[in-house]
Amino acid sequence: MREMDLASRTGPRIPVIIDCDPGHDDAIALMLAFGCGRLNVLGVTTVAGNTTGENALRNALAVLSLIRAAVPVGRGADSPMLRPLETARDVHGESGLEGLSAPRPELRGSDLTAVEFLSSALRQSPVKVTLVPTGPLTNIAIAFLAFPDIRAKIERVVLMGGAAGEGNRTPSAEFNIMTDPEAARVVFESGVPITMVGLDVTHKALIYPREVEALRESGRVGAFAAGLLDFYSRSYRSKGFEGNPVHDALAVAAVFDEGVITTRHVRVDIETRGEFTAGRTVVDFGGVTGRPPNARVAVGVDRDRFIAHIMNAIAALDAGVWRDARPDRM
Ligand code: RIB
Ligand code: CA
Numbered sequence: 073m074r075e076m077d078l079a080s081r082t083g084p085r086i087p088v089i090i091d092c093d094p095g096h097d098d099a100i101a102l103m104l105a106f107g108c109g110r111l112n113v114l115g116v117t118t119v120a121g122n123t124t125g126e127n128a129l130r131n132a133l134a135v136l137s138l139i140r141a142a143v144p145v146g147r148g149a150d151s152p153m154l155r156p157l158e159t160a161r162d163v164h165g166e167s168g169l170e171g172l173s174a175p176r177p178e179l180r181g182s183d184l185t186a187v188e189f190l191s192s193a194l195r196q197s198p199v200k201v202t203l204v205p206t207g208p209l210t211n212i213a214i215a216f217l218a219f220p221d222i223r224a225k226i227e228r229v230v231l232m233g234g235a236a237g238e239g240n241r242t243p244s245a246e247f248n249i250m251t252d253p254e255a256a257r258v259v260f261e262s263g264v265p266i267t268m269v270g271l272d273v274t275h276k277a278l279i280y281p282r283e284v285e286a287l288r289e290s291g292r293v294g295a296f297a298a299g300l301l302d303f304y305s306r307s308y309r310s311k312g313f314e315g316n317p318v319h320d321a322l323a324v325a326a327v328f329d330e331g332v333i334t335t336r337h338v339r340v341d342i343e344t345r346g347e348f349t350a351g352r353t354v355v356d357f358g359g360v361t362g363r364p365p366n367a368r369v370a371v372g373v374d375r376d377r378f379i380a381h382i383m384n385a386i387a388a389l390d391a392g393v394w395r396d397a398r399p400d401r402m
Pocket of ligand 1 (some may be wrong): 093095097122129160206207208240247248319320383
């Protein structure tokens with residue numbers, strides 16, 4: 073592990089809540105969040121998206137159990153706000169996490185639902201919290217609608233989702249936004265500061281086979297991560313990708329290392345009605361709409377820097393360093 077990385081582990085930790093739909097890249101995002109040593113993960117909430125709500129909870133518990141991260145896990149929405157759930161089983165498999173020969177979850181979910189956890193954790197936090205949604209925005213939207221006051225306790229929402237360019241679920245729309253466009257509209261119009269980490273950068277931040285092999289040899293957690301990426305790479309290889317886009321992990325990296333991406337502060341509107349364009353993030357780089365900017369949209373990425381964060385975080389999880397250096401958990 074690089075000296076810089078170790079030194080940076082003892083600084084103040086950014087309080088975050090991760091809302092995810094594991095999902096292979098969500099699993100890598102959780103490993104990065106806990107292993108990077110820069111975040112204080114207050115809790116995890118799960119949402120239906122890549123897989124069912126039940127699978128998302130079970131998969132999140134399995135990954136957290138694997139990395140021995142004991143934090144509250146709140147189960148969230150089993151379906152989008154207004155639309156039927158259409159999972160991505162073609163990418164993530166029936167269980168949502170095919171390829172993870174993980175131990176039976178030792179952890180169990182919180183007694184609080186995702187929305188209850190989000191509202192209570194934000195209200196109780198003495199400082200503003202960064203939300204990191206890596207799935208459909210259903211839980212976040214419902215929380216904002218049910219408890220509008222919590223928006224004042226949010227530092228920013230750093231989300232994986234959307235695309236200024238081509239989509240991946242339809243030619244127009246990225247999966248997370250497409251799954252629940254109405255929820256995305258609530259979040260993008262909430263007034264809360266947003267950083268949008270979309271396909272424009274995640275499709276450039278691929279992890280390559282040689283790096284997966286390095287993970288496989290790096291230790292217990294690394295071997296699990298490599299097993300996940302083996303399965304996950306199948307659908308991307310069939311689409312001509314030379315590596316795996318670990319979409320969600322880039323949103324996590326952007327929280328603690330803002331320099332890993334470059335952004336532009338522009339207007340983003342969510343299409344909810346188009347027959348062929350529903351779920352599109354309409355990014356107004358030219359300012360032609362005259363509507364006020366509402367999101368920092370990622371337009372560039374330092375892939376090597378990003379992958380180094382993942383490698384270091386997983387090495388730290390295997391070495392147990394992330395626990396020792398966590399002053400708030402001594
Ligand atoms: O489009 C990629 C996003 O959809 C990622 O969050 C992936 O996990 C899926 O949820
Ligand atoms: Ca996801």
